[in-house]
Amino acid sequence: MSSLLTRVKLQQIKKAIEEGKRLDQRNLNEYRAFSIEQGAIEKAEGSARVKLGKTEVLVGIKVEVGTPYADTPNNGVMTVNAELVPLASSTFEPGPPGDEAIELSRIVDRGIRESEAIDTEKLCIIPGKKVFVVFVDIYVLNHDGNLIDASAMAAVSALMNTKMHNYEIVDEEVIIKQGYTPLPMNDFPITVTLGKIVDKLFIDPGLEEEEVMDSRLSIAFTGKGEICAMQKGGSGYFTAEQLKEAMSLAQSTAESQRKKLKW
Amino acid sequence: MPTFFEKKQLVIPGDLLAEGEYIAGDNTYKEDNRIYASRIGLANCTHKKVSIVALKAFYFPKVADIIIGTVKEVGFSGWTVNINSPYIALLRASDVLNRSFKPQNDELSQVLTAGDLIVAKIASFDRYHDPQLTVGEPGLGKITRGQILNITPTKIPRVIGRQGSMINNIKKATNCQIILGKNGVILVTGKDPKDEEIAIAAINKIEKESHTSGLTDRITQFLNDEKQK
Amino acid sequence: MNEKPKKLINTKGLRLDGRKPNELRSVKIDVGILPNADGSAYIEHGKNKILAGAFGPREMHPKHLQQADRMVLRCRYHMAPFSVPERKSPAPSRRENELSKVIRDALLPAVFIENYPRTGVDVFIEVLQADGGTRCASITAASLALADAGIPMRDLVVACAAGKVDNKIALDLMDIEDKIGTADVPVAYMPNLNAITLLQMDGKLSLKEFENAVEIATGGCKQIYEIQKEALKKKYEIIEQEEEVE
Numbered sequence: 001m002s003s004l005l006t007r008v009k010l011q012q013i014k015k016a017i018e019e020g021k022r023l024d025q026r027n028l029n030e031y032r033a034f035s036i037e038q039g040a041i042e043k044a045e046g047s048a049r050v051k052l053g054k055t056e057v058l059v060g061i062k063v064e065v066g067t068p069y070a071d072t073p074n075n076g077v078m079t080v081n082a083e084l085v086p087l088a089s090s091t092f093e094p095g096p097p098g099d100e101a102i103e104l105s106r107i108v109d110r111g112i113r114e115s116e117a118i119d120t121e122k123l124c125i126i127p128g129k130k131v132f133v134v135f136v137d138i139y140v141l142n143h144d145g146n147l148i149d150a151s152a153m154a155a156v157s158a159l160m161n162t163k164m165h166n167y168e169i170v171d172e173e174v175i176i177k178q179g180y181t182p183l184p185m186n187d188f189p190i191t192v193t194l195g196k197i198v199d200k201l202f203i204d205p206g207l208e209e210e211e212v213m214d215s216r217l218s219i220a221f222t223g224k225g226e227i228c229a230m231q232k233g234g235s236g237y238f239t240a241e242q243l244k245e246a247m248s249l250a251q252s253t254a255e256s257q258r259k260k261l262k263w
Numbered sequence: 264m265p266t267f268f269e270k271k272q273l274v275i276p277g278d279l280l281a282e283g284e285y286i287a288g289d290n291t292y293k294e295d296n297r298i299y300a301s302r303i304g305l306a307n308c309t310h311k312k313v314s315i316v317a318l319k320a321f322y323f324p325k326v327a328d329i330i331i332g333t334v335k336e337v338g339f340s341g342w343t344v345n346i347n348s349p350y351i352a353l354l355r356a357s358d359v360l361n362r363s364f365k366p367q368n369d370e371l372s373q374v375l376t377a378g379d380l381i382v383a384k385i386a387s388f389d390r391y392h393d394p395q396l397t398v399g400e401p402g403l404g405k406i407t408r409g410q411i412l413n414i415t416p417t418k419i420p421r422v423i424g425r426q427g428s429m430i431n432n433i434k435k436a437t438n439c440q441i442i443l444g445k446n447g448v449i450l451v452t453g454k455d456p457k458d459e460e461i462a463i464a465a466i467n468k469i470e471k472e473s474h475t476s477g478l479t480d481r482i483t484q485f486l487n488d489e490k491q492k
Numbered sequence: 493m494n495e496k497p498k499k500l501i502n503t504k505g506l507r508l509d510g511r512k513p514n515e516l517r518s519v520k521i522d523v524g525i526l527p528n529a530d531g532s533a534y535i536e537h538g539k540n541k542i543l544a545g546a547f548g549p550r551e552m553h554p555k556h557l558q559q560a561d562r563m564v565l566r567c568r569y570h571m572a573p574f575s576v577p578e579r580k581s582p583a584p585s586r587r588e589n590e591l592s593k594v595i596r597d598a599l600l601p602a603v604f605i606e607n608y609p610r611t612g613v614d615v616f617i618e619v620l621q622a623d624g625g626t627r628c629a630s631i632t633a634a635s636l637a638l639a640d641a642g643i644p645m646r647d648l649v650v651a652c653a654a655g656k657v658d659n660k661i662a663l664d665l666m667d668i669e670d671k672i673g674t675a676d677v678p679v680a681y682m683p684n685l686n687a688i689t690l691l692q693m694d695g696k697l698s699l700k701e702f703e704n705a706v707e708i709a710t711g712g713c714k715q716i717y718e719i720q721k722e723a724l725k726k727k728y729e730i731i732e733q734e735e736e737v738e
Contacts, residue, residue, distance in 0.1 A: 006333050006378050006379070006380050006411065007376075007378035007379055007380075008380055008406065008407070008408070008409070008410070008411070009410075009411070010378065012410070040620075041541070041574055041575070041620060041621050042539065042621070043539065043574075043575070043576070043577065043621050043622075043623070044574035044575075044621075047574065054527050058572075058620065060572060060573065060574025060575075060620075061574065062573065062574050062578075062579035064578070064579060081573065081582065083572075083573075083582055085570070085616065085618050086545075086547075086568070086614070086616045087526055087528075087529055087532070087543060087544070087545030087547075087616040087617075087618060088526070088528060088545075089528045090528060090547055090550075094568050094570075094616070096583065097582075135573065135574075135579050137572065137573040137574050137579075137582070139572055139618070139620070141526070141543065141618075142526060142527055142528055143528060144527070144528075273725055273728060273729060275639065275648065275721060275724050275725060276602075276639050276644070276645035276646065276647060276648055277645070277646065277647030277648050277682065277683070277684040277685070278684070279684060290644065292604075292644075292646065294646075294685075299646065299647070299684065301604065301644040301645055301646065302639075302642060302644055302645075303639060303640075303642075303724060303725075303728055317642060318728050319531075319640065319641070319642035319728075320642040321530070321549065321641075321642055323608075349548065349549035349550055349551065349563075349608055349611040350551065350610070350611070351551050390609050391560070391609070415642075
């Protein structure tokens with residue numbers, strides 16, 4: 001039966017945030033507790049399950065042999081896909097990915113791609129002909145807000161856990177051999193999402209907060225602390241001052257997250 | 264004519280409960296002179312009637328039940344209301360306005376709009392028609408303050424307690440007004456949000472420990488401890 | 493990639509994973525693990541890892557699918573792209589659509605659909621890892637999700653397959669046995685009512701072999717039923733243990 005999120009409740013959330021508090025007793029700059037389990041799916045080449053509060057995301061990685069893009073003949077390929085599976089929320093419908101799922105996968109994609117997290121040159125098998133293709137499949141198992149950060153965290157954790165088949169080339173054919181090599185990684189990007197209600201910013205929006213917030217900002221940071229991808233969402237706006245405040249809040253959060261993650 | 268369970272035994276769908284001249288009560292069914300469980304719960308037998316207090320169930324509307332619902336949509340001549348049940352309820356404009364509804368004058372969304380909470384009574388319901396609500400009695404109508412929480416509807420009697428002992432305890436200790444919807448939705452209204460939080464915590468505790476003994480004492484203790492914090 | 497083994501049962505009469513022909517894989521079940529679903533279950537059956545979530549009964553959408561005299565049960569069996577050796581496209585395949593239907597047909601006899609006209613219940617099944625016998629493990633989990641949602645049922649439904657490998661009837665085939673073996677017979681069963689609610693078969697069997705396969709498959713169902721029952725009770729029993737502590 002659908003949630004009974006009432007106007008009374010929505011007003012309470014809004015009022016609390018305006019007073020600098022949150023209904024779940026968190027501070028505005030406080031992340032929810034999270035946990036990561038790597039290798040949950042033995043049959044996938046890599047996998048990780050992340051719990052962020054009650055949000056739960058499983059990412060599975062498949063690595064297969066395919067062809068490179070014409071403009072990058074010496075680089076392997078990564079594709080990110082997200083499924084908001086209907087058992088995760090009564091608001092998710094079965095069917096092909098909708099706008100929300102596509103945006104989610106593209107935000108996660110950009111964070112990994114632009115930080116050059118995967119050393120794609122090392123995924124090249126025969127230049128212009130054969131490369132490894134890394135499929136990152138995001139599977140949302142429970143929706144309790146901030147799918148972006150949970151998915152990004154699960155995707156990078158799964159990539160860290162990914163192994164590629166060893167191979168040899170015989171007459172331009174790729175022959176898979178026994179044994180594995182870890183996926184070559186250069187960086188471990190961290191994505192931080194914050195919400196905005198009126199002029200108050202808060203980190204890691206929960207599901208109910210997402211229903212009330214005017215806008216959202218997700219920022220991916222490289223290991224060196226550079227910004228590598230960004231996405232504003234929601235129907236509201238940020239003033240230039242708010243944007244500044246948001247950037248510094250996100251950056252300090254990313255730093256403390258990185259310490260917790262030991263990435 | 265045996266029964267196959269001990270009093271208050273935990274049973275699950277398909278468990279054989281009794282054989283012979285027994286009557287199938289709540290959450291059981293009869294087939295070939297045998298009575299089986301149809302829901303997970305605690306089995307009971309009184310006067311040859313075998314029934315189960317379900318530990319998990321959804322709300323099935325019953326005429327005269329007081330419920331708490333959320334307005335879903337403003338319709339042409341009334342509202343649809345989510346009552347935490349498989350059926351969406353209807354509230355007629357004429358029932359709220361207390362006179363006949365004039366589409367040219369009455370702007371329904373100014374009276375009640377999507378997301379509004381109401382306390383209402385089930386006026387009618389059968390297999391073929393969705394439940395109809397009424398708010399035309401004292402104590403019914405729109406809710407503007409307080410907090411709501413959801414519990415399994417079958418546990419509402421436990422929150423009430425024997426002759427209202429449990430709920431009166433909570434009301435007295437927290438100074439909150441509490442309305443228990445038969446559909447498992449509860450409204451808690453107090454002067455201070457902190458009082459509301461204590462009342463909600465106490466009700467959640469009752470739901471979690473609903474079929475344990477000595478619960479009334481533990482709730483009294485809990486309320487005392489919380490108040491001193 | 494992997495060489496296909498020539499023999500599925502060795503000279504000692506053991507299968508590739510060390511099981512005897514009539515031996516079940518290990519089965520682990522948890523009930524009530526999805527906070528947003530009305531009822532849910534997670535099953536690990538051998539290397540199969542499957543989640544099932546039930547939503548409802550709720551107002552049936554779209555409305556034209558409503559039935560005036562009963563509840564509509566819908567099932568969706570879906571495999572995660574990473575659940576199998578070669579990545580599977582997330583779009584539902586013909587196989588997944590068929591399995592969704594047979595799983596629904598296996599669950600329907602257990603549900604009191606006639607009590608809740610015009611409503612709908614959705615059961616969503618996600619296969620996170622597949623290793624043969626996913627439809628059976630899905631049914632076992634899905635019936636628990638329905639019971640956990642508080643939907644009145646005649647019985648739980650439990651499922652298990654038997655088949656023929658290396659000319660022997662064997663219980664609970666894993667993926668490689670299913671692929672190389674000569675027959676597979678999945679069976680779903682309501683143990684208290686002694687009723688079979690799913691029966692499929694592919695391959696070649698004599699009538700006698702078929703009867704034998706059904707018999708050992710229902711035997712497997714009865715073993716899984718004990719685990720299924722305990723898993724459901726476990727979710728609701730925790731409270732009773734708390735009482736002893738206090």
